[in-house]
Amino acid sequence: MSDPSSPQAFPIITISNVVKQFGRFAALRGVSAKFAAGRMYAILGDNGAGKTTLLRGLAGLSKPTRGEISILGSSDLREICGEVGYMAHPSLLYDEMSGMENLRYFAELYGISDEKRCAEVISAVGLDPSLTRPVGQYSQGMRQRMSLARALLNQPQILLLDEPFSNVDVRSAKEMAELLGRLRDQGKTIFVVTHQAALLEGVADEFVRIEDGRIVEERPSAAKTENKMRPYGTAEAVPFPSRVEFPSGKELEVSLFKTTVITLRKDLRLEWRSKDAINSMLFFSLLVVVIFSFAFNPTAEESRLIAGGLIWVAFLFAAVVALNQTWAREIRNQVLDAYRISPAPFNALFLAKALGNFIFVSVLELLMTPLFVIFYNLRAIGPLYQLLIVAVLGTWAIVVNGTFFASVSLRTRAREIMLPLLLFPIAIPALLGMVEATTEILTGELSPRFWITLLAAYDVVFTIACLIFFEKVLQAE
Amino acid sequence: MKTVFPILAILTGVLLGYCAYQALVVAPTDQMQGDIYRIIYYHVPSAWTAFILFAVNLVGSIIYLIWRNPKADMHALVGAEMGVVFLSVNLTTGPIWARPVWGIWWTWDWRLTSTLVVWLIYVSYLILRRFSSAGETPVMAAVVGIFGALCVPFVYFSIWFFRTQHPQPVIGGGGSMDPQMLHVLLLNWLAFLCFGALVYWSRYRYEFLRREVDEAQAMQALAETRGTR
Numbered sequence: 001m002s003d004p005s006s007p008q009a010f011p012i013i014t015i016s017n018v019v020k021q022f023g024r025f026a027a028l029r030g031v032s033a034k035f036a037a038g039r040m041y042a043i044l045g046d047n048g049a050g051k052t053t054l055l056r057g058l059a060g061l062s063k064p065t066r067g068e069i070s071i072l073g074s075s076d077l078r079e080i081c082g083e084v085g086y087m088a089h090p091s092l093l094y095d096e097m098s099g100m101e102n103l104r105y106f107a108e109l110y111g112i113s114d115e116k117r118c119a120e121v122i123s124a125v126g127l128d129p130s131l132t133r134p135v136g137q138y139s140q141g142m143r144q145r146m147s148l149a150r151a152l153l154n155q156p157q158i159l160l161l162d163e164p165f166s167n168v169d170v171r172s173a174k175e176m177a178e179l180l181g182r183l184r185d186q187g188k189t190i191f192v193v194t195h196q197a198a199l200l201e202g203v204a205d206e207f208v209r210i211e212d213g214r215i216v217e218e219r220p221s222a223a224k225t226e227n228k229m230r231p232y233g234t235a236e237a238v239p240f241p242s243r244v245e246f247p248s249g250k251e252l253e254v255s256l257f258k259t260t261v262i263t264l265r266k267d268l269r270l271e272w273r274s275k276d277a278i279n280s281m282l283f284f285s286l287l288v289v290v291i292f293s294f295a296f297n298p299t300a301e302e303s304r305l306i307a308g309g310l311i312w313v314a315f316l317f318a319a320v321v322a323l324n325q326t327w328a329r330e331i332r333n334q335v336l337d338a339y340r341i342s343p344a345p346f347n348a349l350f351l352a353k354a355l356g357n358f359i360f361v362s363v364l365e366l367l368m369t370p371l372f373v374i375f376y377n378l379r380a381i382g383p384l385y386q387l388l389i390v391a392v393l394g395t396w397a398i399v400v401n402g403t404f405f406a407s408v409s410l411r412t413r414a415r416e417i418m419l420p421l422l423l424f425p426i427a428i429p430a431l432l433g434m435v436e437a438t439t440e441i442l443t444g445e446l447s448p449r450f451w452i453t454l455l456a457a458y459d460v461v462f463t464i465a466c467l468i469f470f471e472k473v474l475q476a477e
Numbered sequence: 478m479k480t481v482f483p484i485l486a487i488l489t490g491v492l493l494g495y496c497a498y499q500a501l502v503v504a505p506t507d508q509m510q511g512d513i514y515r516i517i518y519y520h521v522p523s524a525w526t527a528f529i530l531f532a533v534n535l536v537g538s539i540i541y542l543i544w545r546n547p548k549a550d551m552h553a554l555v556g557a558e559m560g561v562v563f564l565s566v567n568l569t570t571g572p573i574w575a576r577p578v579w580g581i582w583w584t585w586d587w588r589l590t591s592t593l594v595v596w597l598i599y600v601s602y603l604i605l606r607r608f609s610s611a612g613e614t615p616v617m618a619a620v621v622g623i624f625g626a627l628c629v630p631f632v633y634f635s636i637w638f639f640r641t642q643h644p645q646p647v648i649g650g651g652g653s654m655d656p657q658m659l660h661v662l663l664l665n666w667l668a669f670l671c672f673g674a675l676v677y678w679s680r681y682r683y684e685f686l687r688r689e690v691d692e693a694q695a696m697q698a699l700a701e702t703r704g705t706r
Contacts, residue, residue, distance in 0.1 A: 022612050026695070401624075408617050412608040421604055425597040426624055429631035458631055465627055469620045472542060476616035 012037040012158065012189050013058065018067035020053050020213075022477075027053040028064070029213035037157070040180060040190040042200040042221075045210035051193040052089070054210065055160045058191065059086040059341050062477050071158065081343050082110060085156035089163050091147045092338040094329060095136030096270050099146045100129055103153060108262045109342040110154040111254045121149040126175060140167040148176065150338065152183075159183065159190045165199055177203050259348035260355070267356040270329065277322040281364045285318035289368070289375060303376040308438030311372050312431060316398055318368075319361045320420050323402035326353050327410050340474065350403065350470040357399040365391060378442060386448055390437045393455040397430035398423075400459065404466040407473050430458050482678070489671045496661075496668040504661040516574045517658075522666035523566035524592070526673045530560035531599065531626065538622035541615055547688070550615040553622055554606065555680045557599050559673060564596045588643035591632045598625040 011034035020028040027050045035041060043051050056062040057069055060077030072080050086092075093102045103118040119129035125145040135146060144164055151159060161180070165173040173196065181203045184190050192200060197207065201221060209217035271277055292310050296302075330336040339349055372378060402423050409418035437451035500518035507514035537553030540546055571589065572582040583589065602625055606618050654662070 021695075023610070408605070408621065411610060411613045411617055412605065413610075414608060418605065418608055421601050422621060425594060425601050426628050428594045428597075429628060454631065454634070461627055461631075462624075465624060469542075469623070472616055473620055476613040 011035060012072060014068075014070040015054075015057075016068045016070070018054075018057060018064040018069060020050075020057060020062060021065040026065075027213055028057070030067070031210075031213070031215055032067075033208070033215055033218070035189065035191075037189050038184065038187045039205040040184040040192065040200070040203060042197055042204040042207045043191055043193045043210060044195075044197050044207055049210045050213040051210050052162055053213075055086075055162050055191060055193055058158075059084060059160050059337075061086075061337055061340055063475070078343075081341055082154055083157045084341065085151035085154060085159045086337070086341050087147050087151040087159075087161045087164055088334055088337060089166070090333040091135065091143045092150060092335055093135045093143070093146060093333055094266075094270070094335055095332065096134050096273060096329070097266075098132050099127060099135055099138075099149070100131070102135060102146070103150060105262065105266050106150050106338060106342070107153050109254065109259065109339065109344040111343070112153065117153070121152045122146070124152065125149045125179065126172075141169060141172045144168050145172070145176070148179075154342075157188060159188055161191065162193045163195070164192060165194055165196050173199055254344050254348075256345045256348050256351070259344045260351045263344075263349055263352035264355050267352060268359065271356070271360065277325050277360045278363060280321045280325075281318040281360065282367060284321050285314045285364060285368050286371070288314040288317055289371060293375060298376070300377045303378060304442050305439065307372065307376050307378050307442055308435045310376070311369070311438065312394065312434045314368070314372075315361065315365060315395075316424075316427065316431060318364060319357070319398050319402060320423065322357060322360050322364075323399070323406050323423070324416050324419050326357060326403055326406040331410060336474075346471040346474055347467050349474075350407075350466060354396075354400050354403040354466075357403055358395055361395050361399055362391075365395065383441070386452070387438065387441050389452055390434060390441065390448065390455065393452065393459055394430060394434035394437075396459050397434070397455060397462065398427060400463050400466055401426055401430075404470065404473070407470065411473075411476065426462075430455060433458065482675075485671075485675055489668070489675050492668045492671055496665045499661045500665055504658055505655060510578055513574060513577050516570050518662055518665040520567055520570040520574060521662060522669040523563045523570065525666055526669045527560045527563035527567060529670070530556045530563060530673065530677075531595075531629070532556075534560060534599070534602075534622050535626040538619035538626075541619045542623075545615075547615070548685075550619065551681060551684045551688070553615075553619060555677055555684060557602050557622065559677055559680065561596065561599045561603065563669075563673065564592065564599070568592060568596060586643055594632050595629055598628055601625075 013033075013035040015031055015033045018028050018031045019026060029050075031050075031054060043054070045051050053062060057064055058071065058077075060081060068075050069077065071077060072083060074080050077084075093099075094105075097105070099122055100118060103122065104115060107113070107118055122129040125148050127142060127145050127149065135143060138146065144167070148161070148164060151161070159180075164176055164180075168176065177199045180190055180192065184203075184205075192204065194200065200207075204221050206218060206220050208215055289310075292314070296306060296310075298306055327336070330339070340346075402419070405422040405426070406415075406419055408422060409415040412418045433451040433455040437448035437455070440446045440448040440451070496518070500515055504515065504518070506512055533556030534553045537549045537551075537556055540549035541553060571592075575584070576582050602618060602621050605621050606614055609617050
């Protein structure tokens with residue numbers, strides 16, 4: 001009879017012949033293993049051995065090229081994402097927000113609206129929940145702890161930790177190891193990728209060594225073999241929050257609308273603090289206005305004819321500045337990965353980003369249009385409400401495609417160059433509609449109805465296309 | 478395949494030669510434009526062939542996104558590359574024809590501009606393939622290929638609402654042509670299609686073999702790494 005506590009008897013994770021290739025390089029080369037629940041596994045190996053790739057595979061961030069990963073009996077890792085907590089080498093936190101603000105946002109992605117929960121996990125990792133300093137100003141050790149707090153937010157059954165002790169002082173690292181021991185004693189299955197194996201002696205149940213993308217050794221820790229494992233679940237200095245009743249998998253599904261709103265709110269708050277996008281767009285479009293004025297030097301009559309083109313080209317160029325920044329905060333500390341492993345719908349992220357950009361570009365248009373009117377002696381002959389319709393449809397056409405192609409260009413070299421290269425050719429029909437409609441309204445010559453219809457159709461087609469393909473772009477590896 | 482390809486190549490060469498003879502000698506001279514109009518036999522078939530190749534890119538992109546079949550990705554790549562080449566022929570022969578007829582090399586007429594826009598869309602597709610990381614390239618390229626194809630109808634529908642200096646399309650566009658000229662034009666298109674298919678096949682084979690060699694080199698490197706351990 002097999003030992004009922006062995007991985008073979010009751011595996012919580014099963015990895016079957018997993019191969020992960022990045023182009024010509026195979027990071028994992030046929031990994032097969034079974035891991036039991038309620039144990040701590042220390043994953044060891046040299047740099048480039050495949051440890052992080054394995055962990056990302058378990059987190060559902062990287063699909064195997066071949067083979068299968070099954071967690072809690074499901075090979076669809078998105079289904080069980082609420083049961084997995086992941087701490088990466090980067091912090092997966094927004095540098096511009098405080099620890100509490102970060103956790104509040106990520107908690108909402110899991111459908112947790114209880115602020116007490118955020119404060120509890122922050123305290124549990126030995127930090128002060130009332131700290132208002134932005135995470136960017138934290139020490140490396142504090143950032144690591146806050147990152148662990150984020151991974152613990154959803155009370156996961158499985159914790160995947162990538163080098164949690166790196167750049168942390170010895171005392172803090174020992175405290176973190178003890179905290180992990182307590183979590184394991186509470187029944188969690190923990191994987192710790194580390195180069196500091198000594199820290200986990202007496203804490204980890206098993207040591208797994210990876211070399212060249214293969215598991216080459218699995219051994220129980222010496223303490224476990226000699227039955228000298230120290231219990232961490234009882235009388236400890238820092239009490240770990242009691243297990244909260246976490247919603248079941250089905251209830252975890254957070255709504256598209258709610259996630260869009262919370263993500264948009266977060267983006268607007270960050271922009272309000274930094275004003276990076278608005279300021280750079282304003283300055284850039286002002287430059288374009290000035291350059292155009294002496295490049296064309298138009299008379300009042302000519303101004304009316306070319307103003308539509310000038311206005312929209314200025315806004316398009318300026319919008320690219322903001323669009324290029326769309327994902328900058330999300331990739332800085334790989335925060336995007338924290339979103340990807342949450343149950344939040346991918347399209348909510350896209351819609352929030354597109355709506356955010358729409359608001360930024362609309363603000364730019366509101367501020368810059370009076371300047372255009374003054375500099376180019378403009379006076380609309382057609383009805384103003386039509387101008388407003390053109391502005392809304394045109395702006396959406398730019399931002400919806402711009403937000404999408406910004407996510408595509410994220411995966412390319414020289415992404416700042418790639419965005420306009422991809423966006424401009426696709427945006428030309430919309431730009432044509434915007435320019436023609438605006439010119440017709442300004443000159444009062446023809447009805448812009450056809451161009452407004454073209455813009456509306458363009459918006460519908462490309463919004464649907466973006467929503468269909470965004471997940472594929474986000475999940476591509 | 479080794480014997481079929483040379484036979485097809487010879488047949489295509491003969492067809493191209495015959496069509497060149499038809500276009501340059503047999504087809505009647507245009508009353509208004511004189512012999513310069515004969516460039517139409519290269520200008521128009523190159524555009525038609527390009528659009529067929531862009532359709533191949535679209536189908537390949539969709540199939541790749543659904544089934545992740547690497548062959549579909551290769552078809553999409555080759556379709557876009559060759560489409561760009563054929564459309565470049567169209568965009569080059571256009572100004573050569575326009576100069577003696579209109580007195581200018583280029584005008585920002587929407588029909589000309591729209592063709593240039595389509596060319597730009599597929600060039601940006603090819604640039605993306607060059608600039609993206611190896612593993613993600615096919616997905617990103619497939620998505621951009623589909624977006625490019627979605628854009629094409631918008632580009633072409635807007636032509637209806639512009640007065641254009643360019644003649645109306647011969648097929649499905651209200652333009653008219655002498656039946657003998659039309660016959661030679663269609664014959665030339667057939668020759669272009671055969672030539673296109675031949676080059677397409679070669680390019681596809683090259684891409685297929687290149688990827689196989691890459692894979693084999695990767696496996697060899699892997700085996701060598703294991704051997705040194």
